[in-house]
Amino acid sequence: MRRDQTSPGRRTALRLALGLGAATAVHMIAADPAATPARPAGTRAVAAAGPPAKPRGRPSAYRLQPMTGNAPARFRPAPPPVRTRPFEELPGLGRSMVLSFDDGPDPLYTPDILATLRTYQVRAMFFVCGEMAVDNGDLLREMAADGHVVGNHSWSHPLIPKLSRAGIHDELGRTSEVIDRTLGGPPLWYRAPYGAWNRDSFEIGAELGMEPMAWTVDTLDWTTPGTGTIVRRVLDGAAPGVVVLSHDAGGNRSQSVAALRRYLPELLDDGYRITVPHRD
Template sequence: MKNDQPLIGRRSVLRLAAALGVTVTAGALAADRLGAFDGAPGTAPAPPAPSGAAGPAAGPPASAPRLRPSAYRLQPMTAYAPATRPRALPPVRQRPFLSLTGVGRSMVLTFDDGPDPRYTPDILATLRRHDCRAVFFVCGEMAAENRDLLREMADDGHVIGNHSWSHPLVPRLRPSRIRDELGSTSEVVERAVGAAPLWYRAPYGAWNRHSFEIGAELGMEPLAWSVDTLDWKEPGSGTIVRRVLDGAGPGVIVLSHDAGGDRSQSVTALRRYLPALLAEGYGITVPRR
């Protein structure tokens, strides 16, 4: 992760991903069926038991730890948060979930690339004000420097997902590097909040077979999105609001960002579209496993 302007353009990334034979998610595609979820229309969901598509998240402070080869989950880890019973691994999927089914008039709000102390606290405050939960797909190098924000997310009942360590284009990586990116991020989250992520999202929405396999080995399901706000382009808060409200519907997953550049428009937009969604009778929920 460097700054909000990727080293190669978004269209080039998607073209490259397609040429490499990976799954690039798009909101119009059909979704796999997902099981049970908390949250009903007009009610806040219970606390839990996802960028994607934008540019890379902003770089961490200079003191951020370097990514190291990760043996996470390859051997028992008893030094912290010991598991009381083995967790069943999810199946290896061939595509991510793009929307939710069986949740009535409920939607999911997701935020990628953080946590960022400049913007994440304001997003958390807005969600708290309306008693709503969201999914935060965090990047490991940002999470490592902002563990207090991870704990605040967990305390508020939000779902913390895995968005890799450094926001790379996954299909360019060797399997060992994909494991390092995902495993090191899961380790940071588990050390901070006592539970590893159950969901992950590929940077740029570029998935491949290895990412699905390694994600499943680490106990995570792949979650994409239905509505892309394109807030990383900084189109104006009004445009972001319009995209969310125009795309609203049962089971919709909204992609936004709380890091990766100037996210003040995303913060302002959330303050406007969240109460509007609630007023229209939509519940805001999170996936449960």
């Protein structure tokens, strides 16, 4: 995964102590406007012209039969203590927001989302499932090349609290292995499917060198409520430091694709900087 190249003098330091106290807070860096450019010159703050792109080909099988295997190798053991709750927002960054997309990568919808983000030169977080990532390495590499953060969303999207420790380790570890093998480095962030965390998941995530990231604004786009509804939820929930949850796989995500084309330029016009967190 490509590392942040922003110099220390041009970055905004963020210290969060979610459940641990200031002494054990994680340092995070948010790219400044030079590292996360605003809209390119000449680009108007309106929805992209033309109708939303139609999905290409046949939908990919999202709920594949999980493969079995031995417990994965550990990557970057984290010293205790570990977190007891996930990051849900990134305060202290000024008028900045984080956009995140779960469940992919999907060859039908992820390319359109990446294209829109590229048009406006902003970065986002993609929490990928191993069963999707293993066959779509080209999309992982495209994410990394564009400066997006690629996170771990488990292998097969299970309800984590129902799994044994070994099962959680397998779900998270094997996905980290795919990302590591594809991008040359393991993920530093993970998100529990359905936002269902437990103590084992925090501990195992820490063993694998990852920090837990949740969200502040849920678009509920997986319910396909309509493009306008998704746009309204994002704009109504917009505020400094919020993390927006959307999806680029797991079903028909054409509404999510179309909504991004509408709300992203509006957020930028309203003075928001779309950025991603980076760990020191």
